[in-house]
Amino acid sequence: MYRIEDHMGRRFEKLRVSLLNTCNFSCTYCVSDSTTAAPQGIALAPATHEEQLDTNEFAALIAAVHELCNLKSIRLTGGEPLLYMNLMPLIEKIKLIGIDDIRLTTNGYYLKQTARQLKESGLQSINISLDAIDTVLMKTIARHANPQKVFEGIETALQEGLHVKLNAVIMRGQNESQIIPLLEYAAKLGIKVRYLELMKMGHLHNGQNELFFSEQEILETISRKYPIRRLDRTASETARYWSAGDDRVFGIIANESTPFCHDCNRLRMDSRGYFFGCLSNANGEKLAPYIHDQESLTKKLRQLLLLKQPVKFHGSSLSMRNIGG
Numbered sequence: 001m002y003r004i005e006d007h008m009g010r011r012f013e014k015l016r017v018s019l020l021n022t023c024n025f026s027c028t029y030c031v032s033d034s035t036t037a038a039p040q041g042i043a044l045a046p047a048t049h050e051e052q053l054d055t056n057e058f059a060a061l062i063a064a065v066h067e068l069c070n071l072k073s074i075r076l077t078g079g080e081p082l083l084y085m086n087l088m089p090l091i092e093k094i095k096l097i098g099i100d101d102i103r104l105t106t107n108g109y110y111l112k113q114t115a116r117q118l119k120e121s122g123l124q125s126i127n128i129s130l131d132a133i134d135t136v137l138m139k140t141i142a143r144h145a146n147p148q149k150v151f152e153g154i155e156t157a158l159q160e161g162l163h164v165k166l167n168a169v170i171m172r173g174q175n176e177s178q179i180i181p182l183l184e185y186a187a188k189l190g191i192k193v194r195y196l197e198l199m200k201m202g203h204l205h206n207g208q209n210e211l212f213f214s215e216q217e218i219l220e221t222i223s224r225k226y227p228i229r230r231l232d233r234t235a236s237e238t239a240r241y242w243s244a245g246d247d248r249v250f251g252i253i254a255n256e257s258t259p260f261c262h263d264c265n266r267l268r269m270d271s272r273g274y275f276f277g278c279l280s281n282a283n284g285e286k287l288a289p290y291i292h293d294q295e296s297l298t299k300k301l302r303q304l305l306l307l308k309q310p311v312k313f314h315g316s317s318l319s320m321r322n323i324g325g
């Protein structure tokens with residue numbers, strides 16, 4: 001086995017795969033305008049752009065990287081991965097490669113009709129983006145959301161036995177009023193909510209940070225109502241967790257306030273087959289030409305690992321929709 005490790009002892013252990021760059025929502029922190037969203041209810045064919053990989057190409061690349069890195073888990077993202085027509089066959093192929101821990105991040109819109117198949121195809125856990133309980137606010141942020149469908153999707157995923165976590169991007173003057181309602185909603189369902197500090201990605205890369213709402217402000221908001229206690233952090237985990245009394249547990253992914261680059265183990269692939277060693281570095285590399293040559297592939301993976309930030313995320317011109325965050 002080739003050793004692919006950097007001077008900080010970091011390795012690629014988790015692969016995040018963006019299956020397509022299309023989504024039926026247009027969240028304000030992800031894309032600059034609402035015109036790029038896919039029409040509601042339309043399950044798009046996989047070939048959304050000329051370089052889009054097909055299911056066999058995804059599987060071949062995942063297998064080659066797994067061979068060298070012994071991946072612990074795969075996270076399937078997008079755009080909106082539930083729009084990827086061959087999702088279940090791809091999950092089954094990944095299982096056959098020998099990776100059991102398969103996860104997915106979704107906006108939840110199509111979850112009611114797909115949760116059972118996802119579970120049956122072998123998916124383990126699912127993160128659902130939910131930036132507000134207030135349906136007017138949810139529509140304002142997602143710009144195309146159908147709140148009822150999202151809530152039904154969350155409940156169906158739980159009924160089908162999927163492990164569910166909620167992700168909420170908190171923005172000043174937009175949805176900080178939703179921090180407590182999200183915490184109480186998640187506690188009612190017996191699940192965790194993670195609050196994300198806004199990331200300077202894509203159209204926000206060079207923007208002002210007036211929307212930024214910090215980890216400290218989130219903690220102050222919650223501790224005004226509930227006593228909070230810090231919980232131990234799992235190595236390489238992006239979120240840090242707290243309890244807020246009585247079965248309420250929340251996390252914060254504070255890429256700005258409490259960076260987590262020191263033990264980052266994430267590798268990313270987009271829907272064209274470009275690999276990115278670090279979210280802060282938009283220089284991707286196509287690895288398909290090397291998948292039958294382990295020495296060259298090892299060299300390429302080592303080069304990608306060297307792109308990782310030593311301390312913290314510096315923003316990225318990469319758009320969330322293309323790389324899945």
Ligand code: SF4
Nearest residue numbers: 261264278279309313
């Ligand atoms: S900025 Fe790069 S090194 Fe830091 S956590 Fe993100 S992907 Fe990992």
